[in-house]
């Protein structure tokens with residue numbers, strides 16, 4: 464069997480239709496969109512068409528769409544840009560956010576900014592009442608993700624947005640993992656800012672969007688040329704922008720069929736794995752109330768050491784199966800996932816855990832093969848004592 468790619472929450476294979484849309488901007492239509500000549504004007508039109516399409520797909524105005532280098536830049540620009548503009552000294556977020564939110568928040572501490580972390584429940588969700596209670600006169604921004612990238616939990620962003628609106632505090636949401644999986648409309652949700660990344664939705668790497676609602680206090684974070692109406696300097700990534708627009712359109716057009724496909728694979732995986740492994744495996748976070756494409760599994764053993772999730776991942780890799788363990792590898796030492804620890808999973812189980820994330824190119828046959836191999840590998844690992 465070919466490589467089985469169950470790591471679609473890390474990145475996805477580009478859709479051929481998206482690639483097709485991008486190719487002209489590497490070849491004949493290579494103009495710099497800021498140039499006044501014909502080649503420049505041509506690509507300028509492509510960018511503005513993409514901006515309009517993307518805006519209409521998420522319920523925004525074209526002037527509210529800023530192209531960035533991806534989800535990380537968008538998250539950084541949202542937090543730093545809003546804090547700089549409001550000059551208030553508090554950020555409200557949660558310990559289970561992506562590092563693209565947590566690390567810039569931490570770095571703002573040096574400018575005297577206070578971070579308030581709201582504790583998620585054991586399914587990974589922040590409740591609107593917690594936001595209501597936490598907001599103070601000094602709150603610059605509330606940043607809470609729409610869908611968690613490790614466990615698939617879906618935050619009640621409409622209710623959280625309503626609380627923020629009532630208190631007149633800008634609400635930013637990292638929607639990198641929700642776009643194309645569940646509906647995202649900035650007006651319906653009531654978002655002031657959101658982050659998009661193309662490579663999580665079968666688009667190219669290195670391109671994303673920061674949406675900032677008109678009227679929201681925000682200062683540009685990356686300065687240079689006059690691109691993006693002086694809100695984000697740097698020569699425009701025309702191919703990326705064309706690819707992102709197409710990827711977003713396809714992911715929304717085909718959302719329902721992809722959701723059903725992933726839900727079938729997830730349910731099959733749960734059924735197969737629990738039938739084979741019984742109570743040695745448990746689902747971390749929401750079992751079936753999260754997005755359909757993310758399944759996080761924790762393993763329970765009698766040993767004091769628990770199961771080594773890194774070793775499990777490597778063993779699966781040998782069998783040609785790609786999964787993730789959400790751990791951060793800092794200087795060779797494995798740290799358990801901050802998300803799993805954040806929802807109260809014991810450290811030993813967090814270290815054993817793997818994230819299986821499905822995508823539109825996966826098949827049920829691959830799920831069956833994975834369940835079979837997982838059982839064999841676990842039996843072997845559990846039989847090995849040290």
Ligand SMILES: *Cc1c(COP(=O)(O)O)cnc(C)c1O
Nearest residue numbers: 533534535561563612639640660
């Ligand atoms: C992948 C991811 C990011 C980072 O996006 P990049 O485009 O890779 O920089 C941010 N937030 C979440 C939730 C993600 O899954």
